[in-house]
Amino acid sequence: MTDPLASSAPASAAENVSLRPHVEGREVLVCVCGGIAAYKTATVVSRLAQAGARVTVAMTPAATRFVAPLTFQALSARPVHVSPWDHHDAMDPQHIALANRLDTVLVAPCTMDCLARLATGRADDVVSLILSAVDRTKTPVLLAPAMNVVMWNQPATRRNLTTLEADGFRFVGPGSGWQACREVGEGRMSEPEELLAAVAHACGGRPRR
Numbered sequence: 243m244t245d246p247l248a249s250s251a252p253a254s255a256a257e258n259v260s261l262r263p264h265v266e267g268r269e270v271l272v273c274v275c276g277g278i279a280a281y282k283t284a285t286v287v288s289r290l291a292q293a294g295a296r297v298t299v300a301m302t303p304a305a306t307r308f309v310a311p312l313t314f315q316a317l318s319a320r321p322v323h324v325s326p327w328d329h330h331d332a333m334d335p336q337h338i339a340l341a342n343r344l345d346t347v348l349v350a351p352c353t354m355d356c357l358a359r360l361a362t363g364r365a366d367d368v369v370s371l372i373l374s375a376v377d378r379t380k381t382p383v384l385l386a387p388a389m390n391v392v393m394w395n396q397p398a399t400r401r402n403l404t405t406l407e408a409d410g411f412r413f414v415g416p417g418s419g420w421q422a423c424r425e426v427g428e429g430r431m432s433e434p435e436e437l438l439a440a441v442a443h444a445c446g447g448r449p450r451r
């Protein structure tokens with residue numbers, strides 16, 4: 243079987259990119275799941291904001307155990323979505339308006355659990371709920387998996403990756419190398435530069451509103 247991730251990352255993803263022309267004024271949703279790599283996502287949000295993107299952050303309950311929502315609120319200068327039940331916009335109880343105005347979505351880190359939820363169409367946390375309302379034929383959704391090498395190679399994960407690719411999700415990474423669990427192997431989240439290049443690439447492919 244061909245690896246569904248092999249052709250997903252842009253060719254020169256790790257190279258220096260000038261972000262601003264690609265992301266300025268774009269609405270970017272960054273979803274954070276519960277993995278150690280969540281700390282790297284703070285850099286991604288900061289860089290996008292510095293480049294003039296309009297960044298909204300959504301976090302799973304597990305993600306809030308790794309990085310405080312306040313960090314992302316400060317970096318994005320916007321409220322952080324941490325629950326389906328806290329409404330930032332009273333007119334948008336299902337986050338439909340947010341989903342409709344997005345140019346690009348990045349899920350980083352995307353956990354094994356989140357891959358499983360997305361592959362089975364769940365919408366029972368704020369991240370999967372917002373993503374359930376995103377039309378991927380119009381708005382690219384980039385998943386940046388991050389997990390232990392054994393989790394990455396589980397048959398369930400491989401099945402979910404195949405399903406997600408068929409369902410129109412795109413992937414950035416993962417890479418291979420040192421993991422927080424002190425193993426070395428595949429499943430390490432892509433570095434911020436590569437994630438930023440993928441977001442810039444995805445935004446660049448969309449007409450400006």
Ligand SMILES: Cc1cc2nc3c(=O)[nH]c(=O)nc-3n(C[C@H](O)[C@H](O)[C@H](O)COP(=O)(O)O)c2cc1C
Pocket residue numbers: 274275276277278279302303304305352353354355356367388389390393
């Ligand atoms: C210290 C610690 C580190 C973890 N790191 C990861 C990880 O890197 N990748 C992953 O898929 N799960 C990891 N997990 C497990 C997830 O946090 C767990 O599956 C959780 O249910 C994920 O929820 P979410 O997908 O809603 O964020 C870790 C758990 C702990 C306690």
